[in-house]
């Protein structure tokens with residue numbers, strides 16, 4: 001099984017990158033994991049770029065197309081997802097008749113250092129993925145107080161760790177080719 005990981009933060013020491021690592025660690029042995037970490041190189045979506053996309057857009061679409069399932073991990077920025085992540089999903093959702101993201105199961109996770117659980121960003125991400133015709137799982141995982149939840153990059157809190165494992169098990173069962 002091929003899994004593509006998208007993380008909506010490129011910040012060094014990103015809590016969401018640490019959460020993505022916890023999700024990847026929960027994938028079964030033998031899973032091929034790819035990570036597209038060039039969100040900041042993508043130009044803003046323009047329909048002029050659809051027919052003859054810049055190389056970085058073509059690379060994103062190809063990576064999404066190769067994946068049987070997606071792990072999408074987002075910070076919460078002003079109650080939503082960062083623009084760079086939304087932009088990547090916009091690119092992957094077009095051309096409409098041949099979109100790479102169409103039909104891809106997706107696990108949604110978010111981490112924030114605040115006491116909130118980034119629920120607004122998770123809800124927005126689920127809605128965006130649905131409209132893009134991906135198949136986000138009903139359940140999502142939010143990690144609050146991320147500066148305490150991760151110790152040396154490890155998600156130590158057992159409740160969150162168990163939730164991540166359950167989410168990824170669900171994703172794998174959705175993403176296994178028939």
Ligand SMILES: Cc1cc2nc3c(=O)[nH]c(=O)nc-3n(C[C@H](O)[C@H](O)[C@H](O)COP(=O)(O)O)c2cc1C
Pocket residue numbers: 009010011013014015016017075076077078079080111112113114116118
């Ligand atoms: C522009 C901006 C807006 C933010 N808005 C929110 C917010 O609405 N809710 C929240 O929980 N955290 C908010 N934060 C704090 C982020 O959750 C925090 O910076 C987080 O560490 C970013 O994720 P990262 O660690 O993966 O880079 C905001 C941060 C920035 C830079």
